[in-house]
Amino acid sequence: MAEVHVAVGVILDRDQRILLTRRADKAHQGGLWEFPGGKVEAGEDVLQALDRELREELAISVAHSAPLIAVRHDYGDKAVLLDVHLVRRFSGEPKALEGQPMAWVAVADLPDYDFPAANVPIVEAVTAALQ
Numbered sequence: 001m002a003e004v005h006v007a008v009g010v011i012l013d014r015d016q017r018i019l020l021t022r023r024a025d026k027a028h029q030g031g032l033w034e035f036p037g038g039k040v041e042a043g044e045d046v047l048q049a050l051d052r053e054l055r056e057e058l059a060i061s062v063a064h065s066a067p068l069i070a071v072r073h074d075y076g077d078k079a080v081l082l083d084v085h086l087v088r089r090f091s092g093e094p095k096a097l098e099g100q101p102m103a104w105v106a107v108a109d110l111p112d113y114d115f116p117a118a119n120v121p122i123v124e125a126v127t128a129a130l131q
């Protein structure tokens with residue numbers, strides 16, 4: 001099965017809270033919370049895809065990011081490579097442009113949210129990075 005390359009942003013505000021959005025019910029892994037992002041398209045690199053996705057989904061643009069972790073996961077119906085970046089600086093005020101539920105969450109409260117299975121190592125890496 002072809003692996004889908006996904007650019008994912010762990011977006012932090014000044015208080016080190018993290019921006020989560022909820023996936024549409026009908027989407028793959030629908031109804032679960034996610035770190036915003038989306039598929040890398042042909043001709044893009046991962047940072048271009050991240051910036052484009054965050055513009056499309058949240059009306060922000062990335063001013064500074066750093067790689068956090070890359071996670072491969074096979075859901076059976078779909079295999080993904082999540083290329084995750086910490087976004088500590090961005091311009092604009094995040095708005096849920098696609099009507100998706102959105103929440104700013106302290107790292108200690110991440111365990112209260114249901115994520116796709118691939119996100120387990122991401123949550124661990126965020127928790128370690130924000131110690």
Ligand SMILES: Nc1nc2c([nH]c(=O)n2[C@H]2C[C@H](O)[C@@H](COP(=O)(O)OP(=O)(O)OP(=O)(O)O)O2)c(=O)[nH]1
Nearest residue numbers: 006008028029034035036037038039080116118119
């Ligand atoms: N953005 C994001 N995707 C995740 C996370 N965890 C996880 O397993 N995924 C998976 C779900 C999807 O199979 C894939 C993301 O693809 P997507 O379909 O949302 O991509 P997209 O935003 O380009 O959406 P679309 O234009 O195709 O509707 O990665 C996560 O934390 N954030």
Ligand SMILES: [Mg+2]
Nearest residue numbers: 036037038039
């Ligand atoms: Mg998306």
